[in-house]
Each structure stands twice: as C-alpha cells, then as structure tokens.
Amino acid sequence: ENMHFLFRLVILFYLWSFFTAQGQTKEESTGEVKIEVLHRPENCSKTSKKGDLLNAHYDGYLAKDGSKFYCSRTQNEGHPKWFVLGVGQVIKGLDIAMMDMCPGEKRKVIIPPSFAYGKEGYAEGKIPPDATLIFEIELYAVTKGPRSVETFKQIDTDNDRQLSKTEISLYLKREFEKDEKPRDKSYQEAVLEDIFKKNDHDGDGFISPKEYNVYQHDEL
Numbered sequence: 598e599n600m601h602f603l604f605r606l607v608i609l610f611y612l613w614s615f616f617t618a619q620g621q622t623k624e625e626s627t628g629e630v631k632i633e634v635l636h637r638p639e640n641c642s643k644t645s646k647k648g649d650l651l652n653a654h655y656d657g658y659l660a661k662d663g664s665k666f667y668c669s670r671t672q673n674e675g676h677p678k679w680f681v682l683g684v685g686q687v688i689k690g691l692d693i694a695m696m697d698m699c700p701g702e703k704r705k706v707i708i709p710p711s712f713a714y715g716k717e718g719y720a721e722g723k724i725p726p727d728a729t730l731i732f733e734i735e736l737y738a739v740t741k742g743p744r745s746v747e748t749f750k751q752i753d754t755d756n757d758r759q760l761s762k763t764e765i766s767l768y769l770k771r772e773f774e775k776d777e778k779p780r781d782k783s784y785q786e787a788v789l790e791d792i793f794k795k796n797d798h799d800g801d802g803f804i805s806p807k808e809y810n811v812y813q814h815d816e817l
Contacts, residue, residue: 630693631707635733641699645739647683651695652738654678660707660729666722677737688713691732698736706732749809759803765789 645651654677657667669678680686682695690708698704708730710716718726752760752768769785796804 629709630690630712632694633705635703635705636701637703638699638701641702643739644697644699645682645695645736646697649682650679650740651682651698651736652677652679652740653695653734653736655691655732655734658731658733659724660731663731666724688730690730691734694732695734695736698734698739700736700738702736704732704734704736706734708732749806759805760809761803762789762793765792765804 654669655667656665656669658665672678683692685692688708690706690712693712694704694706694708710727710729713730714722714724714726714728716726718724718728724730749760750756752764754764754767766785766789769789793802793804796808798808799805
C-alpha cells in the first residue's frame with residue numbers, strides 16, 4: 598500500500614490539537630453542515646465511518662471574507678494530517694462532513710458556528726466569534742482506527758500488559774522504516790518523548806491499557 602501507515606503510531610498516541618473541540622455544541626443534526634462533493638472516484642470499495650483513521654489534507658477559510666486561516670500543506674513538512682473520525686479530535690462540523698468519504702474524494706464543506714467554535718471563536722487559530730467556516734478537503738486514505746487490542750499486543754512484546762519506552766521505540770522504528778522517506782533517529786526520539794508526555798498520565802514510565810485506550814468504538 599502506498600501509505601505505508603506512516604505516523605500510524607504517532608496518531609495512536611498523539612492527539613492533533615489544532616482543531617480542538619472548544620466552543621462546540623452537542624447538536625447531532627447534520628442539516629446545518631453543507632457538503633459539496635467536488636470529486637468522487639468511480640471505484641470506491643470503502644468509505645469513512647466513525648472510529649476510522651483518516652489521512653487528509655484540507656484548507657480552512659472564513660466564509661465572511663474568504664481569508665485562509667489554516668492550510669495543512671504548510672504544516673508538518675507538508676504531510677497530510679492523520680486523525681480519528683467521529684471522536685471529537687476535530688471540530689464537530691468536520692466529523693460530520695467527512696463521514697462516508699472515499700479515498701481520493703474531494704469535498705467543499707460549509708460549517709456554521711454551532712458546529713465549529715461558536716460564540717467564543719478560537720483566537721489562537723485566528724477564528725473570530727460566530728464564524729462560519731469553509732473547508733476544502735482531500736481524503737487520501739481510510740484505515741482501521743487505532744488503539745485496537747491487536748495493536749497493543751503487537752507493541753507489548755513481553756506481554757506484561759503495559760508499554761515501555763523500549764517497546765514503543767522498537768515499534769516506531771519498524772513503522773518509520775516502512776516510509777518512503779525514512780526519518781532520522783533524533784526525530785523518532787522526539788516522537789517517542791511526545792508520546793509519553795501526552796499519554797503517560799501517572800508518570801510511571803509505562804503506558805497502561807487504560808492510558809492507551811482513548812478512543813472508544815461503538816462496538817466496544
């Protein structure tokens with residue numbers, strides 16, 4: 598497969614935090630999120646659903662003046678973003694707008710404030726209060742969501758039901774070796790430190806099953 602599951606472990610543990618759930622309401626209706634399909638591949642064997650791990654690029658604009666407030670292509674050396682769909686890792690409007698997408702599909706979506714950052718806005722992200730947002734999205738890959746029991750067991754080589762830095766480092770090394778552009782060791786070490794900073798909540802040097810299992814799937 599072309600994607601080689603690059604950064605799979607990163608998203609297993611690393612919460613991409615730019616589009617947090619701040620200011621969202623709990624409305625479940627999809628009626629206010631407008632979706633325009635710009636391109637949909639003829640052959641689409643699977644579509645995105647809640648809990649899937651997605652790989653996508655997108656640009657964000659303010660509807661009122663068309664100014665761009667975010668471009669994923671200028672972040673992380675231009676790598677597409679990895680995130681889990683439907684778990685609040687992105688704003689509610691994007692969770693809705695990216696359901697049932699095919700790999701290779703492109704969409705333009707209009708998201709009202711109630712499904713974005715509401716009355717408060719998001720100053721750090723240059724989003725004013727009561728802002729309607731427009732996103733142009735290109736989805737590259739849909740794969741099984743992370744945080745599975747199978748993956749935990751794969752990383753936990755000594756079967757002690759906790760993940761050590763050594764175990765995760767070895768797993769990271771294997772995953773990065775699959776990439777077409779191998780990263781140097783210092784980058785892998787930085788990712789490892791970030792994983793533990795964000796997930797080793799009790800600071801004992803291990804990631805427990807409870808600390809690992811952030812994403813709850815409907816079937817669990």
